[in-house]
Amino acid sequence: MSRTLLFIFIFISSFLVNSNLFAQVANEVKIIHAGTLLADARQAVSTQQSIIVRNNIIEEVREGFIQPGEVSGTNGAKIIDLSNQFVMAGLIDSHTHILSQQEPNRREITVTRTSEYSALLGVEFGMRTLRAGFTTIRNVGGDRNAIFALRDAINEGVVMGPRIRASGQGITPTGGHGDGGGFRDDVFPEPHSGVCDGISECRRAVRTQIKYGADHIKYVATGGVLSITATGTEQQFTDEEQIALVQAAHAMGRKVAAHAHGKTGMMTALRAGVDSIEHGSYLDEEVANLFVQTGAYLVPTLIAGHTVERIASEQPDFYLPEVRLKALEVGPIMRNALRIAYETGVKIAYGTDAGVNDHGTMLMKQF
Numbered sequence: 001m002s003r004t005l006l007f008i009f010i011f012i013s014s015f016l017v018n019s020n021l022f023a024q025v026a027n028e029v030k031i032i033h034a035g036t037l038l039a040d041a042r043q044a045v046s047t048q049q050s051i052i053v054r055n056n057i058i059e060e061v062r063e064g065f066i067q068p069g070e071v072s073g074t075n076g077a078k079i080i081d082l083s084n085q086f087v088m089a090g091l092i093d094s095h096t097h098i099l100s101q102q103e104p105n106r107r108e109i110t111v112t113r114t115s116e117y118s119a120l121l122g123v124e125f126g127m128r129t130l131r132a133g134f135t136t137i138r139n140v141g142g143d144r145n146a147i148f149a150l151r152d153a154i155n156e157g158v159v160m161g162p163r164i165r166a167s168g169q170g171i172t173p174t175g176g177h178g179d180g181g182g183f184r185d186d187v188f189p190e191p192h193s194g195v196c197d198g199i200s201e202c203r204r205a206v207r208t209q210i211k212y213g214a215d216h217i218k219y220v221a222t223g224g225v226l227s228i229t230a231t232g233t234e235q236q237f238t239d240e241e242q243i244a245l246v247q248a249a250h251a252m253g254r255k256v257a258a259h260a261h262g263k264t265g266m267m268t269a270l271r272a273g274v275d276s277i278e279h280g281s282y283l284d285e286e287v288a289n290l291f292v293q294t295g296a297y298l299v300p301t302l303i304a305g306h307t308v309e310r311i312a313s314e315q316p317d318f319y320l321p322e323v324r325l326k327a328l329e330v331g332p333i334m335r336n337a338l339r340i341a342y343e344t345g346v347k348i349a350y351g352t353d354a355g356v357n358d359h360g361t362m363l364m365k366q367f
C-alpha cells in the first residue's frame with residue numbers, strides 16, 4: 001500500500017469505527033492535524049490544517065494545528081496526528097459489484113453460491129475498497145439480500161466498509177445479459193426476480209427492487225461482454241420497456257443506471273431518460289450529443305474493458321469462446337469512446353466495474 005493511500009485509510013477509518021453498536025456516541029470530538037489538505041478538488045491544497053469532527057461529521061476546517069479546548073466545544077477531543085501526511089476526502093467509485101470477483105468457475109458459482117456467503121465476501125471486498133481510498137461506492141447489480149444487508153450493516157457500524165448505494169439485482173430481459181443462460185430451469189429458476197418482459201412486468205421488476213431497499217435502479221439496455229449467451233452487445237430491452245423501467249423508477253424517486261455497450265441501446269436508454277449509461281463502449285459523436293442534451297452521465301469503466309481484454313488474450317481458456325470474442329473487441333473500443341465523450345462535453349463519473357478487475361485495485365492499476 002502506498003503512503004498516500006495509507007493516510008487516506010487512516011483518515012476514513014477514524015470516521016467509520018463505531019465503538020458502540022446501534023448507539024450514537026454522545027458528543028465525540030476528534031481533531032485531525034493535516035500536514036497537507038486537499039479539501040476541494042477545484043482548489044489548491046493547503047498546509048497545516050485542523051479538521052474538527054464531531055460525532056463522525058466534519059464540523060469545520062481551521063488554519064494551524066488546533067489543540068483540544070482551543071476552540072469551544074473541543075475539550076477532551078482526540079487528536080489524530082497526520083501532521084506530516086497528505087489528507088483528502090474519500091473517493092467514489094460509481095460502478096462496482098462488491099459481492100463478487102471474477103473466478104474461472106463462474107457458471108458453477110451462479111447456481112451454488114448463497115446470499116450469506118456473498119455478503120461475507122462483500123465485507124472483505126469492501127475493506128479492500130476502503131484501503132484503496134474509496135469511501136463510497138454505487139453497487140450496480142448483485143444478490144439483493146446480500147447487498148442490502150451489507151449496506152445496512154456498514155451504516156450501523158456492525159462491520160467496516162465503504163458507504164454503499166445499492167441497486168439490488170440488475171433488471172434484465174429473459175435470456176438477456178443478467179439472466180445467466182444455459183442452465184436447466186430446475187437448477188436456475190425461471191423467471192428470477194430481476195427478469196422482466198413487457199411494460200407491466202418491467203414496472204413490477206423496478207418496484208420489487210425498491211420494495212426490498214434499492215437506492216437506485218440498474219437495468220441492462222444491451223447485451224454484455226461477460227454474459228454466457230452469444231447475444232452480442234446491442235439493444236435487448238425494447239424502447240417501450242425502457243421507458244416503462246425509467247418512469248417507474250423516477251416516479252418513486254430512484255435514479256436509473258443503464259448498462260449499454262451498443263449504439264442503439266444507448267440512444268434508446270438516453271431517450272427513455274436514464275440518469276447514467278454504464279460502459280458506453282460504442283459511443284460516437286451522435287450518441288455524445290444526445291448525452292449532452294439529456295444531461296446523463298457516462299460511467300466509462302475503462303479498467304474493466306482493459307481487464308477482460310488482457311485475460312482473454314493471456315488465458316485463452318478462461319472465458320467461453322463467445323465471451324472471449326466480445327472481450328477482445330470491446331476493450332480497445334471503450335478507450336476511444338471516452339475520448340469522444342470528453343471532447344464533446346459529456347458529464348463523466350468515475351466508475352470501474354470492480355469485481356471484473358480485482359477489488360482494491362481501482363486506483364492503482366496502470367494501463
Ligand SMILES: [Zn+2]
Pocket residue numbers: 095096097140353
Ligand atoms: Zn458492471
